[in-house]
Amino acid sequence: MPATTGPMxxxxxMDTLQQFLxxxxxxxxxxxxALRPEMRTYSGGxxxxxxxxxxxxxxxxxxxxxxxxxxxxxxLRQKIGSAGEQVDHPDPWRVExxxxxxxxxxxxxxxxxxxxxxxxxxxxxxxxxxxxxVLLLDTRLEQNRPEDRSITDRLYCGDAAYxxxxxxxxxxxxxxxxxxxxxxxxxxxxxxxxxxLLTLHLLAKQTGSDVPLQGRLDKVGEACVFTTHTPxxxxxxxxxxxEVSRILGHGGLIDPDLLKQLGGRDELNMTxxxxxLSRHVNGVxxxxxxxxxxxxxxxxxxxxxxxxxxxxxxHPSFAELFQGILSSWxxxxxxxxxxxxxxxxxxxxxxxxxxxxxxxxVAKATGQMLDEERPIIAFARRMTGYKRPHLIFTxxxxxxxxxxxxxxxxxxxxxxxxxxxxxxxxxxxxxxRIRELAPxxxxxxxxxxDMELARLFVxxxxxxxxxxxxxxxxxxxxxxxxxLNGVLNFSVLDGWWSEGWVEGVTGWAIGEGxxxxxxxxxxxxxxxxxxxxxxFYENRPRWIWMMKQSxxxxxxxxxxxxxxxxxxxxxxxx
Ligand SMILES: *Cc1c(COP(=O)(O)O)cnc(C)c1O
Numbered sequence: 001m002p003a004t005t006g007p008m009x010x011x012x013x014m015d016t017l018q019q020f021l022x023x024x025x026x027x028x029x030x031x032x033x034a035l036r037p038e039m040r041t042y043s044g045g046x047x048x049x050x051x052x053x054x055x056x057x058x059x060x061x062x063x064x065x066x067x068x069x070x071x072x073x074x075x076l077r078q079k080i081g082s083a084g085e086q087v088d089h090p091d092p093w094r095v096e097x098x099x100x101x102x103x104x105x106x107x108x109x110x111x112x113x114x115x116x117x118x119x120x121x122x123x124x125x126x127x128x129x130x131x132x133x134v135l136l137l138d139t140r141l142e143q144n145r146p147e148d149r150s151i152t153d154r155l156y157c158g159d160a161a162y163x164x165x166x167x168x169x170x171x172x173x174x175x176x177x178x179x180x181x182x183x184x185x186x187x188x189x190x191x192x193x194x195x196x197l198l199t200l201h202l203l204a205k206q207t208g209s210d211v212p213l214q215g216r217l218d219k220v221g222e223a224c225v226f227t228t229h230t231p232x233x234x235x236x237x238x239x240x241x242x243e244v245s246r247i248l249g250h251g252g253l254i255d256p257d258l259l260k261q262l263g264g265r266d267e268l269n270m271t272x273x274x275x276x277l278s279r280h281v282n283g284v285x286x287x288x289x290x291x292x293x294x295x296x297x298x299x300x301x302x303x304x305x306x307x308x309x310x311x312x313x314x315h316p317s318f319a320e321l322f323q324g325i326l327s328s329w330x331x332x333x334x335x336x337x338x339x340x341x342x343x344x345x346x347x348x349x350x351x352x353x354x355x356x357x358x359x360x361x362v363a364k365a366t367g368q369m370l371d372e373e374r375p376i377i378a379f380a381r382r383m384t385g386y387k388r389p390h391l392i393f394t395x396x397x398x399x400x401x402x403x404x405x406x407x408x409x410x411x412x413x414x415x416x417x418x419x420x421x422x423x424x425x426x427x428x429x430x431x432x433r434i435r436e437l438a439p440x441x442x443x444x445x446x447x448x449x450d451m452e453l454a455r456l457f458v459x460x461x462x463x464x465x466x467x468x469x470x471x472x473x474x475x476x477x478x479x480x481x482x483x484l485n486g487v488l489n490f491s492v493l494d495g496w497w498s499e500g501w502v503e504g505v506t507g508w509a510i511g512e513g514x515x516x517x518x519x520x521x522x523x524x525x526x527x528x529x530x531x532x533x534x535x536f537y538e539n540r541p542r543w544i545w546m547m548k549q550s551x552x553x554x555x556x557x558x559x560x561x562x563x564x565x566x567x568x569x570x571x572x573x574x
Contacts, residue, residue, distance in 0.1 A: 040074030084431025171197030358460020378461035
């Protein structure tokens, strides 16, 4: 284990923290963050994004501190039962193996009692020397009652009351911890609405001041930045005011009438609260910002399109290639445009090496043997209704027919949220389809899709399929990871792909020209049969040219270095 990633002694951790205190002025709050595969503090795209923000902040030496929950029991370890159904298990990990507990504690009020919160320190380091601290908030403390010790155990599981308690710990506890440790924070970045209660803490801190209410609201707004990720009404966190007053206390942090003005008349909507108390609001792709403006008329919503951390997501075989032609690729991925100069053979060999890694992982996990000479179409992400993971299986007879002319293979992966019955039904349906297609069309579902599997998938496939129901994919980031490994995107035009797509150059669109969503299944099979698969078999030089176009045009722009530079110059500094 490299010394920089292991836990430190407590005293050393406090000393290390002193170095950060001096120059840190921005705090990034996220319910989940993917720091490394062994730390189960994330569930999917939102956490990966937060992790990539942290990695790029370290690369660029930005003055950020990250705040999240420790999630001792993780999110979900997915197993697949004999009927192809998802079986949910907790996914525990040992925080003491990776982080150091800090000698500092604060209390938050929950159900009228004090709940103590203590942070763990983890440090994200960049090979060039930049570092940023991450605070993992923990209530598993002997000072707390047994039921309060479990507040920071499970990510996104449990009922509304449990979630609200977690959000108090994250938003209010997180802000108090920062103050307790001596951080002087100028900007608070709310990654999604889970930390919105932080705004109430900032507002409450000013009571007693003789500034009129509007002035105090403006002051909080100046300090807060809100990034929304959810273009679907039902996806926003809401709590009944009955629950809020029971758990947050009567009056809560602010006057109940004021809370209703800021957070919604009938229930507390965390997105609305964050919108009302953040001067800067942004969506995560251009089309997503547009959707958000329609959902919340009257608010100014900008766009900072997401990006991925190139050195984290480039397969070692591609990292080697990039290193050979430009030594600063990891730090300045905008220079990946030079990849167009790489010899075809080098690109293809690097790809085949990555592909063998995926083929081996699929064989190990499922017993399904894939052929590395045939194209692999991959679909892997959260399994839920709007992502339509079953779309490719709409017409099995046609799929078989295409496969007889141009043999291909399918690999899939993804977890359904434990309470998402539709997502779980989709996983079972996918397993039935895979069995119906065997042995003619080899297909596999790899259980427990996580950061580690994602790295194999996004580098080892040939085609990265994405078929969401527009406009519900806020951004999507897995296609960006695929692109920088020369894996070609084949996707419905939504989220980031509306910006990254150049037909026949960086990949292919499904259902372009405003074709209705119900025609996407046939549009997908049409293009697969007429364009994508024939190109793979009949014009390999053109395919490899597209791989290079994908790396150079997408990798150079849809990366988290560019994203954090934009947050820095256009958001934090403004
Ligand atoms: C990148 C990533 C995601 C996000 O996938 P989308 O296709 O953007 O939804 C989800 N889960 C894991 C493990 C990832 O690495």
